[in-house]
Amino acid sequence: MAEHAIVVENLVKRYGDFEAVRGISFRVKRGEIFAFLGPNGAGKTTTVHVLTTLLKPTSGKAVVAGHDVVDEPMEVRKRIGIVFQDPSLDRELTAYENMYIHGRIYGLKGSELKEKIEHLLKFVELWEFKDKPVKTFSGGMQRRLEIARSLLHEPEVLFLDEPTIGLDPQTRAHIWDYIRAMKEEHNMTIFLTTHYMDEAEQLADRIAIIDHGKIIAEGTAEELKKLVGNDVVYLKLDAPEELKCLRAEFIRGCKILADGRVALEVENAAEALPRLFELVAEKGIKILEVTYHRPTLNDVFLHLTGREIRDEGAENPMAAFVRMRMRR
Amino acid sequence: MEALTTMAYRQLKRFARAKSRVAGMIINPLLWLVFFGMGWSKVFDNSMARTVFGGVDYLTFLAPGIFAMTVFNQSFVAGVSVIWDKQFGFLKEVLVAPASRKESILGRIIGDSLVTLTQGAIILALTFPLAENLKPSGFIPALGVGFLLAMAFSGFGVSLALRMESMEGFQMIMMVLMLPLTFLSGAIYPIDTMPDWMKALAYVNPLTYAVDGARHFLVGASVAKFSLGVDLGVLTVLAAVLVGLAMAEFERATIG
Numbered sequence: 293m294a295e296h297a298i299v300v301e302n303l304v305k306r307y308g309d310f311e312a313v314r315g316i317s318f319r320v321k322r323g324e325i326f327a328f329l330g331p332n333g334a335g336k337t338t339t340v341h342v343l344t345t346l347l348k349p350t351s352g353k354a355v356v357a358g359h360d361v362v363d364e365p366m367e368v369r370k371r372i373g374i375v376f377q378d379p380s381l382d383r384e385l386t387a388y389e390n391m392y393i394h395g396r397i398y399g400l401k402g403s404e405l406k407e408k409i410e411h412l413l414k415f416v417e418l419w420e421f422k423d424k425p426v427k428t429f430s431g432g433m434q435r436r437l438e439i440a441r442s443l444l445h446e447p448e449v450l451f452l453d454e455p456t457i458g459l460d461p462q463t464r465a466h467i468w469d470y471i472r473a474m475k476e477e478h479n480m481t482i483f484l485t486t487h488y489m490d491e492a493e494q495l496a497d498r499i500a501i502i503d504h505g506k507i508i509a510e511g512t513a514e515e516l517k518k519l520v521g522n523d524v525v526y527l528k529l530d531a532p533e534e535l536k537c538l539r540a541e542f543i544r545g546c547k548i549l550a551d552g553r554v555a556l557e558v559e560n561a562a563e564a565l566p567r568l569f570e571l572v573a574e575k576g577i578k579i580l581e582v583t584y585h586r587p588t589l590n591d592v593f594l595h596l597t598g599r600e601i602r603d604e605g606a607e608n609p610m611a612a613f614v615r616m617r618m619r620r
Numbered sequence: 621m622e623a624l625t626t627m628a629y630r631q632l633k634r635f636a637r638a639k640s641r642v643a644g645m646i647i648n649p650l651l652w653l654v655f656f657g658m659g660w661s662k663v664f665d666n667s668m669a670r671t672v673f674g675g676v677d678y679l680t681f682l683a684p685g686i687f688a689m690t691v692f693n694q695s696f697v698a699g700v701s702v703i704w705d706k707q708f709g710f711l712k713e714v715l716v717a718p719a720s721r722k723e724s725i726l727g728r729i730i731g732d733s734l735v736t737l738t739q740g741a742i743i744l745a746l747t748f749p750l751a752e753n754l755k756p757s758g759f760i761p762a763l764g765v766g767f768l769l770a771m772a773f774s775g776f777g778v779s780l781a782l783r784m785e786s787m788e789g790f791q792m793i794m795m796v797l798m799l800p801l802t803f804l805s806g807a808i809y810p811i812d813t814m815p816d817w818m819k820a821l822a823y824v825n826p827l828t829y830a831v832d833g834a835r836h837f838l839v840g841a842s843v844a845k846f847s848l849g850v851d852l853g854v855l856t857v858l859a860a861v862l863v864g865l866a867m868a869e870f871e872r873a874t875i876g
């Protein structure tokens with residue numbers, strides 16, 4: 293067995309004139325959880341669909357579980373499982389029937405299939421609902437069923453496209469537990485996409501940050517945060533936009549956030565703060581609010597693109613803020 | 621074979637789940653039979669009219685037509701189910717599976733054709749007490765004709781659905797096709813008395829051969845227009861071609 297479960301080289305996918313994936317390369321090791329982190333429209337789903345043989349790449353090469361996705365799609369399909377971003381269950385049928393049909397299509401049958409269905413429905417805690425039609429399930433239950441279904445044929449590589457999108461925080465944490473258990477129990481390779489930073493950070497061994505169809509950084513969460521520096525100071529200033537970005541030799545980077553606050557990258561916040569106060573006083577600017585914390589993946593994205601990754605309340609920014617402050 | 625039987629099983633299972641829909645589906649042909657058929661049957665209750673309808677009463681003439689019409693209309697459900705699966709995402713689940721796509725889609729078409737045929741059989745059974753001269757021995761063979769018709773139009777519906785994004789577009793095409801093909805099939809009046817230009821259209825209408833084939837079995841050769849061989853031949857070739865096209869289309873399918 294090769295060392296890598298996924299090898300992608302210079303992958304390009306165009307829809308008409310629009311280039312959704314613009315020449316990406318990366319490798320995922322066996323047994324690793326690898327996350328694609330990026331905002332909506334970054335090209336995550338497109339990449340997943342190419343890797344799972346549902347879309348033909350425009351150019352480039354992708355090898356999944358040892359087989360080329362273009363030359364041997366059938367061999368790839370045998371070895372992968374996928375939870376699509378959008379629901380893909382048969383809503384008219386029951387949870388059990390959905391599992392059963394999937395198993396049969398993948399060539400399982402008889403008592404082996406029955407045992408596996410029972411085991412997996414118990415694993416995702418849906419066994420007691422096995423005879424209920426899927427259309428009566430909550431979003432979280434449907435997601436769990438899809439996860440169970442994707443594991444039925446014991447794939448070598450599992451693709452999870454935004455596995456917790458639109459779910460409440462409790463359900464999300466619950467699904468993370470399943471994902472961790474899957475990796476530990478089956479040593480499965482998992483390719484995960486998400487636009488939630490906390491999800492990437494919680495689950496992934498390595499993260500690739502993707503934006504506008506390009507990978508702009510790759511590494512462990514720790515490695516990525518080192519790109520930013522040690523600390524980030526957030527200031528709320530009573531100053532016109534053009535004066536907000538303060539300049540001094542101890543300020544390594546400065547970005548203005550969507551909410552008007554300023555994020556300053558510094559080596560050591562404790563030492564930088566007094567100097568900052570002086571600087572601000574010199575310029576006659578008033579500080580309304582100050583906080584600082586270690587960089588998050590959001591800061592990394594901000595650092596790399598000048599934009600923030602979070603949207604539509606993936607997590608409440610203020611809540612995250614408060615949590616960070618309390619931890620210090 | 622796994623994919624074929626599993627997909628056929630799924631279509632049947634879905635049908636069994638949706639019992640209320642089933643009732644709704646057979647109401648329409650029943651209305652035709654009762655109100656249209658019984659309404660006109662007294663008007664045509666004279667020897668001259670009987671001659672026009674091949675020597676039988678009007679309801680007997682009409683019954684095979686209603687049966688074929690039911691199967692024809694319901695066949696498009698196969699297409700509708702493909703569009704639903706597109707919209708609800710189940711299609712991706714099939715496309716990403718390591719099973720023969722040709723088999724999967726053939727299984728679906730067979731499953732949907734069996735569903736369609738069940739509804740046709742219910743309608744046909746209900747026509748027997750109303751029409752005087754239907755042959756009970758023709759029931760099963762007529763279902764065979766219905767199955768060929770169902771396969772042909774399910775195949776057509778699937779090919780069409782694979783190219784369409786919305787339910788609305790698909791339903792538009794169905795509406796546009798359904799009534800003209802029904803009128804031009806000899807189901808409600810004989811082809812022989814049609815104006816020549818209409819006759820020409822009736823000859824190229826596949827439904828014509830299903831109606832005629834069903835008449836062979838349910839009423840007798842004397843009321844049929846073509847030979848049984850022509851009817852069955854046309855339907856078989858048509859079903860093979862349309863199902864074959866659907867299979868080729870599905871083999872190439874990607875997601876949008």
Ligand SMILES: Nc1ncnc2c1ncn2[C@@H]1O[C@H](COP(=O)(O)OP(=O)(O)O)[C@@H](O)[C@H]1O
Pocket residue numbers: 307310312330331332333334335336337338339876
């Ligand atoms: N079928 C398609 N046709 C045209 N453009 C598409 C299609 N699918 C996706 N796109 C575009 O490609 C880009 C990447 O989309 P996607 O891969 O879904 O991103 P993500 O999953 O990261 O949100 C987006 O700008 C999207 O609008």
Ligand SMILES: [Mg+2]
Pocket residue numbers: 336337338377453454
């Ligand atoms: Mg996506």
